[in-house]
Every structure is written in C-alpha cells, then in structure tokens.
Amino acid sequence: MKHKVRLKDIAKPAEVLCPLAATDLDPVPGYEEQPFKPAKPDWQEKYDFSLDGFSALGLTKPASKEEEDALVDKFLRGLEKLFTRENNWTFMQPTLLSTDYCVRCNTCNEACPVYVESGRQDIYRPNYRSELLRKLYQRYFTPEGRLLGGFVGADVELNWRTIYRLAELTYRCTICRRCAATCPVGVDNGLLNRELRKLFSQELGIAADGVHKSGTMRHLQTGSSTGMTPAAFLDTIEFIEDDIEERIGRRIKIPIDKKGADVLLIHNAGEFVSWPENPAAFAILLDAAGIDWTLSSESMGYEGVNYGTWYDDFQFARVAVAQVQAAKKLGVQRIVVGECGHATKALVEIADRVCVGDLAIPREGCLPLLEKIVTSGAIKFDPGKNNFPVTLHDPCNMVRLMGIVSPQRNVLKAITPPGCFREMPNAGIMNYCCGGGSGFAVMNTLNFPQWRDNVASRMKAKQVLEAFKDCLDPAIPKYYCAPCSNCKGAARDALMNHYGFRDKYNIIYGGLVELMVNAMVDIPKPFISWEDEF
Amino acid sequence: MSATLGWLIAGPFMYLAVAVFAIATLKKVLTIAAMPRHLRWDLYPIAHEGPEGSAFQKAEFWKRPRHYNLACELAEMAEEILLLKRTFLYNRKIWNFSYPMHAGFYLITGWIVLVALGAVAEVASGLKISTASTVFWAQALNAVTVVVGAGGLALGLFGCLGLLWMRYTDEDLRDFSSPVTFLNLYLLIALFGVGLAAWLAEDPSFVLARGYAASLLTLGPVALPPLMTLEALLFGIFLIYLPFSRMLHFAAKYFFYHNIMWDDEPLVSGGGLDKTIVGYLHYKAEWSAPHLKSGGSWLEQATTNPAKPKEEGK
Known part of the structure; x- marks a missing residue:
C-alpha cells in the first residue's frame, strides 16, 4: 500500500508518518514476506520512530520545550553554514546549485531502488528530503522565501519532528547517486542527502553510531573502525599466513612495514575480521606476480575505510590524512586500496583535494592492478577451475x-570459462546499490537492519535472481562476485541471511581475488568452496 | 492602451529588460564561477574521457597523459542540450512536453537572431524583406524566419500547456509544484500564446518585427500594434524575471556538468589547484558539534584527533 505523505506533513504530530509494512514492498520472486517485528516497547518509549517505524539513529525524544527549541536553533545555524564559503568550501558550489536549480520533474524517483522497492512511498523519493532542505533554506534564508513564503514553496514548518524525521530520512538513502545520473539538469539529491547528514553531524552531533561512534571515532582511537589495534593486526596477519599455508601447501611471508616498497596495500580492515580469505588471496596473487608490496602495521595504515565519506567532512579529512601519513612514513611509491568501493573512492578520488602538498602520494584502486596481473601473464590461470555461473556486482563507488567498469570484467573473462560469467540487469554505470551503501552495512542498531535488508537490498536481490534465473537449481553452485567489503556485508546480511539465497539456491558470495586464486594453475586445492562458511 | 504607454513598453522598457537580463545573468554566473573548488564528486561516464573511459581504469594512471576528447564532450553536450537526452531516456512522459517547450525556446532564440539579421540586412541593402521580395536571399530569409518563428511559438505553447496539464493532473508532480511553478508556466504560456496570436493577427511575415528590431538597434524604438505591444511587455517581464528564477538552469547546467560531474582535474603537487586548496585550509570553520573545534582552521581540524588514540605496543 502506498502511504500518501505530502511534503508539508513532515512536521505533523502523527505517531508514525509512514508506517511501512512488509506488505507494502515490491515482491521478490520466490521470497515469502515476513511481517516486520514491531520495535520493542522500551525502545519505543525512549527513541523516536515517528518517520516510518524504524530508527537508524536512536534519537531520544526531547524532554522539554527548551530542548525542542534548542534543536531548531541548532538546525538553523547548521543550515546557514552549509551555504557559507568558510564553513563549506568543500561542497558549497554543488550544494547551492542542487538547491537552487531543481525543476521538480521527479525524473530521479524511478532511478531510486529504495523508492521503487518500498512500494513507491513518498517519503523515500530521492527528492523528498532535498525538497525539504530547499523549502527550509528558502523559508529562513532567502528574501523571496521570507517575503512570499508558501507562494515560492517555503511552506514547511520547522519543529523537532521535522528535524528528527529529516535526520532519519538521511539514513534511508544509500548515496548511490543513481538519481543524479538520471537528472536532466544535473541536480544531485545524493549529495544533498550527504550535506544534510553533514549538517546533523557537524552541528548537532547527530550521526548513526555505525559510521561515527563505532566508525570514524573508533577508527581514530584504535587505528581501525573494527577496533583492531596494531598488535591485533599483527596477530591476524600471522593467522592469515597459517591459513594460506593450509590452503595452498606453502607459507607466504606477508610483508609488513617494508620501507620503500612499490605498493602499500590497504584493505578494508573488515576483511581481516570477516573475510580473511580475501587478504589471503591478495597475498597469494601479489607474491606470485612478483610485486614489491607491503602492508602497514602503523595505526591507520592497515585500515582503508573512511566512513567520514558518508556524513562528515572533518572526520573524512582526518582519516584520509592519517592514512596517507602512514604511507608516507613507509616511503612507498603508491597506495593501492583493496576490494572496498567507498575506501577506493574516498582515498583515490575525494581525498585528491585533501591530501595536498607533500601528502599527494599516488593512490589507486586494486582492480586495474589485478587486470594488469592477468594480462601480463605473470600468473598462469586455468579458467576451467571456475566452471560455475558467476555474476558481478558493480560497487557504486568504484563504477x-x-x-x-572494464578491469574487473576483463579479469572475469580471463579466469572463467566461456558462458559462466553473466551480467546482471542494469550492470555497469547504472547498477543498483547492494543496500549496504553509505554506512548501511555497518549500521546494526535498534530495528534498522530490518529496514535495510527488506528495503535497501531488495533490488539487489532481484538483480541476482535475474542473473541466475537459468540456473537457480541448488544443485548448481553459483558465485556472486562483489569486489567490495561493504557490499559483501550486505550480501551476507541481506542476500544470504535474510533472503536465504545460499540455502535456497546455493549461491555464495565473495570477492574477485578469491576467484582469481581459485583459477591459479599452481594452487592444488580449490580456494573457493561451497561447503565452507565464507 | 495609449500610444505613449505602448511606446514606453516597446522602447525604454525593452532596453531596461535586456539590460537587467544581461547584468543579472552575468552576475549570477560569475557568482557561481567564483565559488570555491570543491572536493571531487565525479559522476561517470565523463564525456571528455571518450571511449577509453575513466582514467582510474588504468594501473598507475597518474603516469599516463590525461586524455581529453573534446569531440566526445561536444557530442554529449549536443545530445543533452538539443535533444534533452536524459529526460528522453528516464522520463519520457515529461519529455513529450518538455522537449517541445525547449525546442520552442531554441527556435525563438534563432528567430530573434534571424529577425535581427533581417533588420540589419534591410538597413544595409535598402531592400524590404517580405513575401513580396523579389530577391532570392530576401525571400529565403523571410521564409526561414516565418517557419522558425511560428514553429517556435507553436511548439513552445504546446509544450507549456502539456506541462501545465501534467502538473495539475499528476498527483506526484503536483505535490512538488509550488504556486510559483504554475506562475512560471502561465507566464510562458502567455508569452508563446500572445506571440502566436500577434503573428497570426498582426504580423504574419514578421515585417513589423523586423522593423521593430531595426528601430531598437538604431536606438529609435517605434510603437507596435496592440498584441505585439502586449508580447513586448510579456517578453520584457520574462527577461527581467528569468535570472532570478530556476529557469536559469540553462546556465547552471554548465556548472553541474563541467564543474561537478565532469570535474576530473587531478591535483598535482605544487600546481595551481594544490595552491588553491592550501589557501582554503586556512578558512576558519564554525561548526560546533562536540567532535569539532569550533573556530579552528580547516588545517587544524583535519589534523586533530578527537578520539585520542590509545598507545599500544606493537
């Protein structure tokens, strides 16, 4: 059912503005919808669930009129700062343009998987939250808004409900920017969503725990968002060396802190914790290809994530600068980011205008290097070893x-037999988010995971089913290749655990390097197994 | 309408409108252009990277010369500007009306140029350009001007009416349409509609329009018949209003594409961009969340660790 929620309704005192139910969602073939578990009574008493019945932020309800007024004041101060040069040089021009020049054609709506899969709920339109931003900015900070009010669209009331719902709404968008790719003008609702998250974080101190408290803050405190300290990192590497020996029958010494190495490889540290076979596969490949490489055990040097990318410019800059400083300390020639989409975009592209002066060390993603390994002939691959259907997920940040777009495809074509690799619908530039984007994969508080798995990952589930539609029989093992750590997190939580793809269809997920090692001629045993828990 | 009022609209008011339009548009464009270089926020494919695609696809991309395929960029721009490619691909329902409206604008812009050309030609050659012209180029210019002008007005009117109909009947669009959105459409409908009526009733071969253009160009504006005067009034209002409305997206679009989505300029240590960014790092930021140091420079903020890392032995 579609819940009609107009823009002005955001300030209404309704208990839940858009009470989303499982029956509202667009069906997934072969999946029997389960009703949403209601939020626990003690949660409901303490936290605000008034947007859609879910909470990503755990916002405690204001206890007094003074608290409500303080929220409004702070929000307005932050909103003003978004449009000032000194406070927001980082994104002022795109923010102002996207605020001023939207023509309200709603072209962006159908590009958004969250909106479409939710049963086209108004509140999830990609331009719903940005239109609220525009209306509030107009109402309080533009002459025409102050003078003409509703006539120019400045008609949304600002109260604590508006602020809380808007804050929650910013965590119903994965910032995949698929909407921006379709906008006829070039308006970027994904960017405006990030700017709103930024306003909440940088002015009100409101951010999802997964990206802030247990994200960038823990990262800056311990050296990794996983909480892994340098000492723990070294223990993990030893474990991975043991694992490699067990898998391939010989021990590889993983280089650590090698001064002046050509390549400093930085993984998403989540790999070490959840998917150690991925750094193991990298080690096998780089060793076999004869690449002069190293990992860093320096705090911040072994963790590639940068959750500031999604919500806070300062946290972003702090993490990026510290990562590059760790590389500089080793005197490496270049940094290569492992299989992690946002880490690649953050460090290689966005940080390009943060790491200035002597911090401008060359940085790149791993996919071109992997392609070079394949095409150089440094390693012999037998595609026959990957004789099973494979489909490829395009991480939004990389693609x-x-x-x-092409390096990962060239690798797959070289290491799989003809006919095994199949694209999913909308593959490439217009691919859909895994559902874990913008921090969703690491946001596990209250009942948010239920929303994420049911709504944000739903389109990906359909894409995967479509890609394997000719071989869904569980007797046929299938591989969903996601060369990104957060996308694998979403695959684990949503595709495998929630939609049951592994049990129902014998689909497993993993990265690209695991497939590459699996196809190496001189690796005796399969590196990928449908029996092991990945 | 008195003759004096008519002359005031057709003459002084039109000069004023053109001046306001030019100055305000230029000011807006310069303001946008003067905004700080933001962090990279690319969106691919970037047209000028051509068929080779993103530079990031190559290992050690910084060792390769940056490729810039102007032909591909111009082709993409032409498709987007002339055909409204993205609207066509992703919102055909809107394109069915938006395209005629935009085509109407393009044709009317072309018509203004043709009328001005005709005016200059008349002054220079002493010939009168009309259907009765005996000289080939004059006949051709007249015919093209009529087709382009009338076609532009008709397409523009059709497109605007269609868009207005959609805004009223499509519930989703309506919620996103403020009264000013409707006002914009009504203004455009009036502009195209009155223009069409004036052409049919008063100036079917644009002889008067050409004469009017010549009078404006020679700084001796003449009064016009009633419908044409009304059209001049509407056009003047439109010109004055345009730079202050979201209709200026035609200029903003340049920045959306070239300065944001396609801004793939890499930072080179010691280069101009590097120096510019270093300058920004001295800006004082006043954000006040607990993990920030309000009033500190960006450089201080970026090199401050609010989490005080634990010292642990390796």
Whole structure:
C-alpha cells in the first residue's frame, strides 16, 4: 500500500508518518514476506520512530520545550553554514546549485531502488528530503522565501519532528547517486542527502553510531573502525599466513612495514575480521606476480575505510590524512586500496583535494592492478577451475562514481570459462546499490537492519535472481562476485541471511581475488568452496 | 492602451529588460564561477574521457597523459542540450512536453537572431524583406524566419500547456509544484500564446518585427500594434524575471556538468589547484558539534584527533 505523505506533513504530530509494512514492498520472486517485528516497547518509549517505524539513529525524544527549541536553533545555524564559503568550501558550489536549480520533474524517483522497492512511498523519493532542505533554506534564508513564503514553496514548518524525521530520512538513502545520473539538469539529491547528514553531524552531533561512534571515532582511537589495534593486526596477519599455508601447501611471508616498497596495500580492515580469505588471496596473487608490496602495521595504515565519506567532512579529512601519513612514513611509491568501493573512492578520488602538498602520494584502486596481473601473464590461470555461473556486482563507488567498469570484467573473462560469467540487469554505470551503501552495512542498531535488508537490498536481490534465473537449481553452485567489503556485508546480511539465497539456491558470495586464486594453475586445492562458511 | 504607454513598453522598457537580463545573468554566473573548488564528486561516464573511459581504469594512471576528447564532450553536450537526452531516456512522459517547450525556446532564440539579421540586412541593402521580395536571399530569409518563428511559438505553447496539464493532473508532480511553478508556466504560456496570436493577427511575415528590431538597434524604438505591444511587455517581464528564477538552469547546467560531474582535474603537487586548496585550509570553520573545534582552521581540524588514540605496543 502506498502511504500518501505530502511534503508539508513532515512536521505533523502523527505517531508514525509512514508506517511501512512488509506488505507494502515490491515482491521478490520466490521470497515469502515476513511481517516486520514491531520495535520493542522500551525502545519505543525512549527513541523516536515517528518517520516510518524504524530508527537508524536512536534519537531520544526531547524532554522539554527548551530542548525542542534548542534543536531548531541548532538546525538553523547548521543550515546557514552549509551555504557559507568558510564553513563549506568543500561542497558549497554543488550544494547551492542542487538547491537552487531543481525543476521538480521527479525524473530521479524511478532511478531510486529504495523508492521503487518500498512500494513507491513518498517519503523515500530521492527528492523528498532535498525538497525539504530547499523549502527550509528558502523559508529562513532567502528574501523571496521570507517575503512570499508558501507562494515560492517555503511552506514547511520547522519543529523537532521535522528535524528528527529529516535526520532519519538521511539514513534511508544509500548515496548511490543513481538519481543524479538520471537528472536532466544535473541536480544531485545524493549529495544533498550527504550535506544534510553533514549538517546533523557537524552541528548537532547527530550521526548513526555505525559510521561515527563505532566508525570514524573508533577508527581514530584504535587505528581501525573494527577496533583492531596494531598488535591485533599483527596477530591476524600471522593467522592469515597459517591459513594460506593450509590452503595452498606453502607459507607466504606477508610483508609488513617494508620501507620503500612499490605498493602499500590497504584493505578494508573488515576483511581481516570477516573475510580473511580475501587478504589471503591478495597475498597469494601479489607474491606470485612478483610485486614489491607491503602492508602497514602503523595505526591507520592497515585500515582503508573512511566512513567520514558518508556524513562528515572533518572526520573524512582526518582519516584520509592519517592514512596517507602512514604511507608516507613507509616511503612507498603508491597506495593501492583493496576490494572496498567507498575506501577506493574516498582515498583515490575525494581525498585528491585533501591530501595536498607533500601528502599527494599516488593512490589507486586494486582492480586495474589485478587486470594488469592477468594480462601480463605473470600468473598462469586455468579458467576451467571456475566452471560455475558467476555474476558481478558493480560497487557504486568504484563504477558509477569512479568509472572503473572494464578491469574487473576483463579479469572475469580471463579466469572463467566461456558462458559462466553473466551480467546482471542494469550492470555497469547504472547498477543498483547492494543496500549496504553509505554506512548501511555497518549500521546494526535498534530495528534498522530490518529496514535495510527488506528495503535497501531488495533490488539487489532481484538483480541476482535475474542473473541466475537459468540456473537457480541448488544443485548448481553459483558465485556472486562483489569486489567490495561493504557490499559483501550486505550480501551476507541481506542476500544470504535474510533472503536465504545460499540455502535456497546455493549461491555464495565473495570477492574477485578469491576467484582469481581459485583459477591459479599452481594452487592444488580449490580456494573457493561451497561447503565452507565464507 | 495609449500610444505613449505602448511606446514606453516597446522602447525604454525593452532596453531596461535586456539590460537587467544581461547584468543579472552575468552576475549570477560569475557568482557561481567564483565559488570555491570543491572536493571531487565525479559522476561517470565523463564525456571528455571518450571511449577509453575513466582514467582510474588504468594501473598507475597518474603516469599516463590525461586524455581529453573534446569531440566526445561536444557530442554529449549536443545530445543533452538539443535533444534533452536524459529526460528522453528516464522520463519520457515529461519529455513529450518538455522537449517541445525547449525546442520552442531554441527556435525563438534563432528567430530573434534571424529577425535581427533581417533588420540589419534591410538597413544595409535598402531592400524590404517580405513575401513580396523579389530577391532570392530576401525571400529565403523571410521564409526561414516565418517557419522558425511560428514553429517556435507553436511548439513552445504546446509544450507549456502539456506541462501545465501534467502538473495539475499528476498527483506526484503536483505535490512538488509550488504556486510559483504554475506562475512560471502561465507566464510562458502567455508569452508563446500572445506571440502566436500577434503573428497570426498582426504580423504574419514578421515585417513589423523586423522593423521593430531595426528601430531598437538604431536606438529609435517605434510603437507596435496592440498584441505585439502586449508580447513586448510579456517578453520584457520574462527577461527581467528569468535570472532570478530556476529557469536559469540553462546556465547552471554548465556548472553541474563541467564543474561537478565532469570535474576530473587531478591535483598535482605544487600546481595551481594544490595552491588553491592550501589557501582554503586556512578558512576558519564554525561548526560546533562536540567532535569539532569550533573556530579552528580547516588545517587544524583535519589534523586533530578527537578520539585520542590509545598507545599500544606493537
């Protein structure tokens, strides 16, 4: 059912503005919808669920009129700062343009998987939250808004409900920017969503725990968003060396802190914790290809993530600068970011205008290097070893936002037999987010995961089913290749655990390097197994 | 309408409108252009990277010369500007009306140029350009001007009426349409509609329009018949209003594409961009969340660790 929610309704005192139910969602073939579990009574008492019945932020309800007024004041101060040069040189021009020149054609709506899969709920339109931003900015900071009010669209009331719902709404968008790719003018609702998140974080101190408290803050405190300290990192590497020996029958010494190495490889540290076979596969490949490489055990040097990318310019800059400083300390020639989409975009592209002066060390993503390994002939591959259907997920950050489209495909074509690799619908630049984007994969508080798995990952589930539609029989093992750590997190939580793809269809997920190692001629045993828990 | 009022509209008011339009548009464009270089926020494919695609696809991309395929960029721009490619691909329902409206604008812009050309030609050659012209180029110019002008007005009117109909009947669009959105459409409908009526009733071969253009160009504006005077009034209002409305997206679009989506200029240590960004790092930021140091420079903020890392032995 579609819940009609007009823009002005955002300030209404309704208990839940858009009470989303499982029956509202667009069906997934072969999946029986389960009703949403209601939020626990003690949560409901303490936290605000008034947007859609879910909470990503755990916002405690204001206790007094003074608290409500303080929220409004702070919000307005932050809103003003978004449009000032000194406070927002980082994104002022795109923010102002996207605020001023939207022609309200709604072209962006159908590009958004969250909007479409939610049963086209108004509140999830990509331009719903940005239109609220425009209306509030107009109402309080433009002469025409102050003078003409509703006539020019400045008609949304600002109260604590508006602020809380808007804050929650910013965590119902994965910032995949698919909407921006379709906008006839070039308006970027994904960017405006990030700017709103920024306003909440940088002025009100409101951000999702997964990206801030257990994200960038823990990262800056311990050296990794996983909480892994340098000492723990070294223990993990030893474990991975043991694992490699067990898998391939010989021990590889993983280089750590090698001064002056050609390549400093930085993984998403989540790989070490959840998918150690991925850094293991990298080690096998780089060793076999004879690349002069190293990992860093320096705090911040072994963790590629940068959750500031999604919500806070300062946290972003702090993490990026510290990562590059760790590389500089080792005197490496270049940094290569492992299989992590946002980490690649953050460090290679966005940080390009943060890491100035002597911090401008060359940085690149791993996919071109992997392609070079394949095409150089440094390693012999037997595609026959990957004789099973494979489909490829395009991480938004690498593909739509960096244009890295062909290297991973060239690798797959070289390491799989003809006919095994199949594209999913909308593959490439217009691919859909895994559902874990913009921090969703690491946001696990209250009942947000239920929303994420049911709504944000739903389109990906359909794409995967479509890609494997000719071989869904569980007797046929299938591989969903997601060369991105957060996308794998979403695959684990949503595709495998929620939609049950592994049990129902014998689909497993993993990265690209695991497939490459699996196809290496001189690796005796399969590196990928449908029996092991990945 | 008195003759004096008519002359005031056709003459002084039109000069004023053109001046306001030019100055305000230029000011807006310069303001946007003067905004700080933001962090990279590319969106691919970037047209000038051509068929080779993103530079990030190549290992050690910084060692390769930056490729810039102007032909590909111009082709993409032409498709977007002339055909409204993205609207066609992703919102055909809107394109069915938006395209005629935009085509109407393009044709009317072309018509203004043709009328001005005709005016200059008349002054220079002493010939009168009309259907009765005996000289080939004059006949041709007249015919092209009529087709372009009348076609532009008709397409523009059709497109605007269609868009107005959609804004009223499509519930989703309506919620996103403020009264000013409707006002914009009504203004355009009036502009195209009155223009069409004036052409049919008063100036079917644009002889008067050409004479009017010549009078404006020679700084001796003449009064016009009633419908044409009304059209001049509407056109003047439109010109004055345009730079202050979202209709200026035609200029903003340049920045959306070239300065944001396609801004793939890499930072070179010691280069101009590097120096510009270093300058920004001295800006004082006043954000006041607990993890920030309000009033500190960007450089201080970026090199401050609010989480005080624990010292642990390796």
